[in-house]
Amino acid sequence: xxxxxxxxxxxxxxxxxxxxxxxxxxxxxxxxxxxxxxxxxxxxxxxxxxxx
Numbered sequence: 001x002x003x004x005x006x007x008x009x010x011x012x013x014x015x016x017x018x019x020x021x022x023x024x025x026x027x028x029x030x031x032x033x034x035x036x037x038x039x040x041x042x043x044x045x046x047x048x049x050x051x052x
Contacts, residue, residue, distance in 0.1 A: 006012050009032050017023065033039055 004016070006016075007028070007030065013023070027033070027035055
């Protein structure tokens with residue numbers, strides 16, 4: 001088993017997806033949050049709902 005860990009959002013997929021048997025996203029401290037329901041959205045248009 002080989003594991004490659006990247007601190008990246010999604011742009012890595014073009015190069016690594018053909019090589020990987022599995023891609024696992026993890027929540028880690030940093031600028032981008034992978035779980036959108038954790039973001040404190042404000043002033044959303046009517047009808048826009050996250051995490052439902």
